[in-house]
Amino acid sequence: MPFEKEREVLSGHIRNKNLKHSEQRQIILEVFLETEKHLTAEELYLTVKKKVPSIGYATIYRTLKLLIEAGLCREMQVENGVTRYEHHYNHEHHDHLVCTKCGKFVEIFSPDIEKLQEKIAKKNGFVLERHRLELYGVCGACRR
Amino acid sequence: MPFEKEREVLSGHIRNKNLKHSEQRQIILEVFLETEKHLTAEELYLTVKKKVPSIGYATIYRTLKLLIEAGLCREMQVENGVTRYEHHYNHEHHDHLVCTKCGKFVEIFSPDIEKLQEKIAKKNGFVLERHRLELYGVCGACRR
DNA sequence: ACGATATTGATAATAATTATCATAATAAAT
DNA sequence: ATTTATTATGATAATTATTATCAATATCGT
Structure with a gap:
């Protein structure tokens, strides 16, 4: 099943x-x-x-x-x-890297970025709940 | 003028x-x-x-x-x-940290995060054009 | 099987934005 | 200054994605 x-x-x-x-x-x-x-x-x-x-x-x-x-x-x-x-079930949290030409995207995750986000939030007196990160660029296939 | x-x-x-x-x-x-x-x-x-x-x-x-x-x-x-x-004119690039209770937000910028983003994009064969980062949390004022 | 309650599907409503088009304004040339 | 070609404007219709409404139907515990 x-x-x-x-x-x-x-x-x-x-x-x-x-x-x-x-x-x-x-x-x-x-x-x-x-x-x-x-x-x-x-x-x-x-x-x-x-x-x-x-x-x-x-x-x-x-x-x-x-x-x-x-x-x-x-x-x-x-x-x-x-x-x-x-x-979402059993899927780790992740963000996205999206190709602006073909729309293809890959899931990304960076613990370092996550840590830096926490730091920034704390510095500004915020308690972080969630975030949203999207990177836009051109993928390898679309560049030739 | x-x-x-x-x-x-x-x-x-x-x-x-x-x-x-x-x-x-x-x-x-x-x-x-x-x-x-x-x-x-x-x-x-x-x-x-x-x-x-x-x-x-x-x-x-x-x-x-x-x-x-x-x-x-x-x-x-x-x-x-x-x-x-x-x-946008003469305003540095920045992202936003938004309070989910009152909607207030502050503009944030982290060169370290920017660098990490570049690194991730490169690793995946993308040439980065731009990104979007929004942090959501509760601000100091809304927590009491 | 019955009855209370939740779900469904059709459709109307909503909200934000864009397209259409006749009329008005602008800029360049005379 | 007047004319002329082109663009901008405003009113409104159209569009798109999503949500609300509501009568008819399905579900679940008894």
Whole structure:
């Protein structure tokens, strides 16, 4: 059974909040997890629609919110304003390095940068909650 | 004459692109520069409207784009999705540390972080063009 | 199976920004 | 100064992404 852990997380969250299971939620979760890239709501909608033709946009958005609350999903917005959704369960925190030509991106992480951020926040009297770092440049393939 | 340099920059850009001067553009620039905080398009619109009641929203957006092209203005988007505009001419590059309670923010800059970003980009074969860094936390005042 | 409650899907509403287009303003040439 | 070509403006429609509304349906504990 693939994604058993993730199913359980969602199930637990639903029970926890006295919500209800539904086929739509199951399928949206599956499609989301099966897709190995950062989806837009529209992409998710279109893919789910193939399995559940009656699905509505609102359900996609509602379920994405639910997945976020459950800790299974994370929102990311890259420059142009499009919101994408990425897997969050068992995925380490990371930031993104995005190619401005082809849109390809890689996930990055730097403990050194994280430390420096903490330092800056403290210096200004802030208690840091989270941050957002996006690097934009041109990737190797796009430069030739 | 205040903001003489900035006026010249805009003037030069307008000449350069064979565009035309207008009172609206002058006044929008003035209001933008006079306001010592990061404005939304709406705030700018409302302030300009006091001086030029006939001003339209489209002109505000068009002129903001023009100011950005001229290097006088920079867009910044903080988490909630609202786009704000800040002074860019003769302002050093900086990032933002934002309070999630009251919305207050301070401008920050760390050469060390910048260097690390370059290093990461290079390691991944990217030539870095720009980045975006926002730190979110709770400020001193909001914690008591 | 019943009843209380939550979910769904269709659609309207919202909000921010951009496109359209007729009219007005600007700049350059006469 | 007048003309002329071109750009800018303002009103409004269109667009896009997301959220709210609400009647009909599905779920879950009894």
